[in-house]
Amino acid sequence: MIELLEGRFFKTFIAVMEEKSFSRAADKLGYVQSTVTTHIQFLEQACKQKLFHRLSRGVKPTDAGEKLVKFAYQFVHLGASIEEAMNEIEQPRGTVYLRMQESFFLTRISSIMKHFVAEYPEVKLRVESGFHQDILNQVLEHAIDFGIVPRDPQRNDILFYPLVEEKLIFIASNALMKEVETEGLNRLSREVMISFGTICLYHTHASKVLQEAGIYVKDALELPSLEMIKESVTCGIGFALVPEIGVKKELDEGHFKVLPISPDSYSMHGLIIHKNRELSYPAKLFKSELIKRLTPPM
Known part of the structure; x- marks a missing residue:
């Protein structure tokens, strides 16, 4: 079987999987559609x-x-790793693929990327946004x-490297905060909870904390960023659970307030890698950079 396999076939296969279409895969790869079909x-x-069911x-x-x-994915990654290993003698080059919450x-991450790209100009960083489960799935699939x-x-098949602990806070507009101070936290039961959606761990955690505090929110608004x-909270549409670092500027400027819902919540962000993944040299460099810059000194 191995004698019949070529890297370009796997690249075409991955493109069809990701695009869910032969024609779109052809456009992505710069092929005519018949070439994709042949591969x-x-x-x-x-x-x-x-390998595929043809649908309407x-x-x-x-x-x-x-x-x-x-x-x-592993086959294509191996080919890229071999090429990158041969290039290490001169200067690291290649592509690092990673995924994280926006x-x-x-x-x-943005400031770390800027520094890394300046130091290793031949390394490309391909960053995609996602949430816990789909990020985990991508790692498990070696994508x-x-x-x-x-x-x-x-999980036994996943290596986890703790990076930074994030404090999570509930935020609300100044007007809603005044009403909460007057009526108590139960005032939130008549408000909309804003989140990234049920696929986000922040949403799940917020629901749990609110229930433990005896606050039952009827409606939720899902937003992608x-x-x-932040804009929706500022406008008074509802309240949200967000990382404190992500709203520090708005809090300092008085755009909204922190709701007094206790206890304090924290989330330990970390790097996940498949246990059987052999990282390329550029990926190892970027992993080291992340751990060095994000992990607090002992």
């Missing part, structure tokens, strides 16, 4: 399995396709080098 057919012949709109992976994707990138998540997944959440 997938060669791969299916080598695997002796059908796009394609859906078969069970065999779902099983193959992890190995496809709020963590804005508050912690990325590593992820940054707000808590330890506690920290900036949208």
Whole structure:
């Protein structure tokens, strides 16, 4: 079987998996669609399995396709690692793939990236945003080098490196805060809780804390970014649980207040890597940079 496999077939397979379409995969790779079809057919012949169901709109992976994707990412990663290893003699080059929550990138990572790229100009950083579960899934599938998540997944196949502990706070507009001071925390039961959605651990944690405090929120508003959440809170649409570091400027400027919901909440963000992932040299460099700059001194 190995004699029939080529890296370009796996690259095409991954593109079809990600784009869920032969035509979009062709556009992404710069191929004509017939080339994509041929690559997938060669791969299916080598695997002796059908890899995709053809639908009226796009394609859906078969069970065999779902099983193959992890190995496809590993195959492509191995090729890239070999190339990068040969280039280490001159200067580190290659691409590092990572995924994290948008709020963590804005508050912690952007300045580190700027310094890293300046020191290693031949290394490209491909950063995507996500939430705990999909970041974990990407690491498990070997689709990325590593992820940054707000808590330890506690899995035997995942290595977790603690980076920084974030304090989480509930914020509200000045007007809502005055009403809470007058009526008590139960006033929040008539308000909307704003969050990144149920896929975010912050949402789950906020719901738990509120229930323990006897506050039952009827409605929730899901927004995709920290900036949208902050703007919505400032406008008085509702209240939210967010990392304190992400709203320090607005708190200092008096745009909103911290709700007195106790006890204090914390989230230990850390780096996760698949136990069997052999990191490329650039990925090892960036991992070291993150740990050095984010981990507090002992």
